[in-house]
Amino acid sequence: MPMTLTQQTGPYSHWEYIHPESGDRLRIVPERGGIVTEWRCGEREVLYFDQERYADPGKSIRGGIPVLFPICGNLPGDLLEVSGVAHTLKQHGFARNLPWQLQLLEDQSGVRLTLSDTADTLAAYPFSFLVEMEIRPVAQALEIHTTIQNRSESVMPFSFGLHPYFNISDLAQTDLAGLNERCLNHLEMAETDTASQLGRLPDGVDFLCRPAGPVTLIDRTNGQQLQLQHQEPMDLTVIWTEPPRAMVCVEPWTGPRQSLISGDRKLEIQPGASFALSCRYAVS
Template identity: 55%
Template sequence: MVLDRGVNPNSHVSFTASHGDQLSVVPERGGLLTSWICSGRERLYLDQERFADPSKSVRGGVPVLFPICGNLPNDTLQLPQGTFHLSQHGFARDLPWQLQPLAEGEGIRLVLEDSEATRAVFPFPFSLTLDYRLEPSALGIAVTVEHRSHGEGVMPFSLGLHPYFAVSDLAAVSLEGLPERCLDHHQMAEASTASQLAQIDRGIDLLAAPTQRSVRLRDQGSSELIEMELQAPLDLAVVWSEPPRSMVCLEPWTAPRGALISGDRRLELKPGESCRLTCTYRVVQA
């Protein structure tokens, strides 16, 4: 596998598959996938000016959400080990990752392991391995979470991905495959999915549990659409827009906000256990 290093428009490492599709990643900035070129077109949105300022949260690419999705009340996590301060979406999107060759297939592997800094807010030894695999007209994603402790007790966690997809015009966007009802994150209340989507050009943030395995993002300004193929337990869908940015986030989550406290869909690993979570994004002719 050949990895190329570039500096324009930012320092990054890129990989090009034999069929021509390409990925670019910045391992030291949260393992952020900054570019996915598929069939000759850039599929991701990235605010380059904001990315250039490390003091600001990234708007673009594919941030990784771990060990929580969303936020906790007062950013506080109560565990048998004590009380910990855990910021929104956790720490994985802020820390440097290690880049490794993907042994099989065409793509890249990123690895994040616990450190003194992570154990101060999440007291578990862990390993997080993220594989991005380029397939013809698709991006396959596999995340392996391992609890590396040899002691007692379980490691609770949630995981999500936060991809920003570039669109021609928010007013021309529609989504298919979502259920009739959803959770409006702005009000933290149940709502009509259709009424939420009707406001996508004004900004929405919703979570839904699709009854089918795929959700499609359709952009009327394009002859193609993006299909998110889900597999349990990474099978909740979050849709987020932030006008005037020409992007829509179509995100797979394992659990809703606050899961580590409420227990709702909370994942747990015993010492020595691991689990594998998968999702695929596919470019489909409309």
């Protein structure tokens, strides 16, 4: 395998991708949900990653870029009914917990991660699928292109999202620009004004905004910015903080919680067809 992608043992077992021109670096752990644990852009470590917590496989990961599929958020009682049969499908789906396959892209511009159905996924979500994510560091940005293929013989409903954690200096010195003026507070499942939620970043927030354009995370301490540039339909934005962690999650989702039940922005793929999704994170 070319030296662009190499297996490393420290500080934890991972695959290291180094862009052949820019030198930007990704760290990927395919066997732990296909998670990207590091994105170093120039001298800047963009992603937050709790390595100590990661070392305990019994705990959920805090950091990197977890993948949300085939649902975002949770379902009532963790149950998804399909054709009259109830299936147990836990919060955010199973993609973030399963082993993925990793390859170097043919032109070495990034990596490809793939996930397909197993006996366990079919018990939770009775559809045969293939998810392919192409992750490319480009000039001062990270592009993520996802293709989801329905390999089953019935129409496949789904939601898809990313849950990236971004480093910030101080939650009290953090701003977000570009969000819709109204949002859904996930902690109370009630609509409210976004400004009130932004004022509570240091206290811990979890809210969803409908599309309003690019969203910019601003670190007032050092002037650094990161902008999520959505592409429809992955243009909902969830903001999550967990004090005292010096991080903010800026998450692109295709649909809100319980989308597959409510029908609100539920996506469907016909048998044998594919669906393409993209987003981009730019730093400045």
